[in-house]
Amino acid sequence: MARKAARFVCQQCGASHAKWGGRCDSCGGWNTLVEEAPVEATPRGLGSKRGRKIDFVGLDGDGEGAPRRATGIKEFDRVCGGGLVAGSALLVGGDPGIGKSTLLLQVAAALSGGLAVAYVSGEEAVDQVRLRARRLGLAQAGARLATGTSVRDIAASVDVADGPGAVVIDSIQTMYVDTIDAAPGTVTQVRASAQELIRLAKRRGFILFLVGHVTKEGLIAGPRVLEHMVDTVLYFEGERGHQYRILRAVKNRYGATDEIGVFEMSDAGLIEVSNPSALFLADRRGDVSGACVFPGMEGSRPVLVEIQSLIAPSALATPRRAVVGWDSGRLAMITAVLEARCGLSLASREVYLNVAGGLRIAEPAADLAVAAALASAASGTPVAEHSVVFGEVSLSGEVRAVAHADARLKEAAKLGFTGAIMPKRRGKAGAGAAKGRRPGGLEIVEIDHLRDLLALFPPLAEGRATGGQGGQGGRHGARRREPARHG
Ligand code: TYD
Numbered sequence: 001m002a003r004k005a006a007r008f009v010c011q012q013c014g015a016s017h018a019k020w021g022g023r024c025d026s027c028g029g030w031n032t033l034v035e036e037a038p039v040e041a042t043p044r045g046l047g048s049k050r051g052r053k054i055d056f057v058g059l060d061g062d063g064e065g066a067p068r069r070a071t072g073i074k075e076f077d078r079v080c081g082g083g084l085v086a087g088s089a090l091l092v093g094g095d096p097g098i099g100k101s102t103l104l105l106q107v108a109a110a111l112s113g114g115l116a117v118a119y120v121s122g123e124e125a126v127d128q129v130r131l132r133a134r135r136l137g138l139a140q141a142g143a144r145l146a147t148g149t150s151v152r153d154i155a156a157s158v159d160v161a162d163g164p165g166a167v168v169i170d171s172i173q174t175m176y177v178d179t180i181d182a183a184p185g186t187v188t189q190v191r192a193s194a195q196e197l198i199r200l201a202k203r204r205g206f207i208l209f210l211v212g213h214v215t216k217e218g219l220i221a222g223p224r225v226l227e228h229m230v231d232t233v234l235y236f237e238g239e240r241g242h243q244y245r246i247l248r249a250v251k252n253r254y255g256a257t258d259e260i261g262v263f264e265m266s267d268a269g270l271i272e273v274s275n276p277s278a279l280f281l282a283d284r285r286g287d288v289s290g291a292c293v294f295p296g297m298e299g300s301r302p303v304l305v306e307i308q309s310l311i312a313p314s315a316l317a318t319p320r321r322a323v324v325g326w327d328s329g330r331l332a333m334i335t336a337v338l339e340a341r342c343g344l345s346l347a348s349r350e351v352y353l354n355v356a357g358g359l360r361i362a363e364p365a366a367d368l369a370v371a372a373a374l375a376s377a378a379s380g381t382p383v384a385e386h387s388v389v390f391g392e393v394s395l396s397g398e399v400r401a402v403a404h405a406d407a408r409l410k411e412a413a414k415l416g417f418t419g420a421i422m423p424k425r426r427g428k429a430g431a432g433a434a435k436g437r438r439p440g441g442l443e444i445v446e447i448d449h450l451r452d453l454l455a456l457f458p459p460l461a462e463g464r465a466t467g468g469q470g471g472q473g474g475r476h477g478a479r480r481r482e483p484a485r486h487g
């Protein structure tokens with residue numbers, strides 16, 4: 001298909017546009033279009049010149065299942081699917097300052113035991129990297145260090161007879177190919193630089209690590225286009241205020257993508273955390289009422305967050321409702337359902353809801369977790385310790401199944417949780433997810449209706465019991481007829 005030579009390229013998604021605009025039609029990003037040198041238009045066709053014949057082979061050959069090279073950093077190897085494959089390209093993405101250079105220096109040092117490793121920094125001077133190596137206690141490792149940003153120079157240096165077996169490029173956004181008239185960091189340059197380096201890696205059979213900075217939107221700056229070019233995409237993430245870091249495989253041609261590696265930051269670099277639950281639960285007091293852990297999905301990635309709520313008596317005619325990290329409309333809906341369907345009235349009380357760690361949740365799957373946090377706060381009873389809660393709540397109070405239940409459970413199990421409160425799994429024939437398996441051996445409490453959830457909090461259950469079926473009358477039921485809240 002003939003593609004027009006584009007001049008304006010979205011730095012977020014890589015889409016090209018003939019005209020400049022404030023907003024990218026393709027990804028909706030604002031102010032992301034940058035003028036770049038026109039990419040060569042697709043040739044008009046093959047013409048009459050005949051190509052060289054390519055060879056076809058059978059599927060069964062002696063390419064004995066790509067041998068893997070383990071780094072010895074277990075959390076890293078796990079995310080890579082057991083080790084690194086020669087000739088493969090890995091993209092390590094993450095926010096600036098999250099620790100990518102530190103991680104890769106440690107990986108480079110670990111690999112240098114049995115492999116010639118070249119570490120090319122386009123961002124830091126040799127002395128800076130040396131200083132870091134000394135601080136990490138890796139100064140004696142055999143990795144070779146250089147600075148450079150020209151892909152031509154780098155290629156010339158590693159494409160030699162006794163070239164390295166692993167090359168680290170820190171970062172791909174600083175690299176440039178001199179035949180392309182565009183600034184480093186632009187989509188065109190990043191794409192071209194990566195392509196050259198990946199081609200070289202495949203030809204020479206070295207392991208290529210590309211560091212990529214992530215923009216605010218959570219995409220690697222400019223090149224989401226890189227994700228399809230490399231074999232493995234790893235994201236390194238964590239919160240600045242916390243000392244833990246998570247390495248996640250988003251794509252892996254040589255392994256599963258639902259593995260995570262957990263590290264703890266220290267003065268001496270990243271330390272593997274073999275029992276992440278200890279780290280995650282360290283801050284969390286399981287016996288506190290009003291808090292519960294929600295296994296959310298960020299894109300295809302599960303992330304556990306704590307949802308906290310506080311319910312306080314109010315002297316105001318319209319008690320306050322404050323939400324951080326969730327939709328206030330959705331909170332109003334959950335409180336209304338709790339009131340109308342379960343007889344738990346919060347009308348005369350202030351309700352505060354907070355998603356810990358500054359995360360924003362947009363998923364309806366958090367409904368049940370929010371309801372559990374509210375019920376827990378209202379009853380003063382903690383949610384079952386070491387349990388995660390998820391499920392969508394309908395206006396009738398029914399709890400609906402949500403997508404990625406297995407991924408959520410697996411993540412919870414990985415992080416040391418032992419139970420889950422979740423929607424009933426319907427035994428749909430043929431549906432891969434609903435096999436009644438219990439990933440990671442979690443103890444699962446299946447909930448059909450919000451009433452079943454409240455039954456888990458004894459004070460509420462008793463209150464409801466006095467009200468009889470459907471929550472008519474009784475302690476909580478009596479409050480049901482209070483005027484609706486505003487806001
Ligand atoms: P750095 O690896 O330079 O981040 P990135 O390459 O992703 O931009 O690390 C950022 C800073 O954090 C740096 O000043 C070193 C510090 N740091 C530690 O002190 N200990 C650690 O374990 C890590 C990972 C980083």
Ligand code: MG
Pocket residue numbers: 097100101102123170
């Ligand atoms: Mg860096």
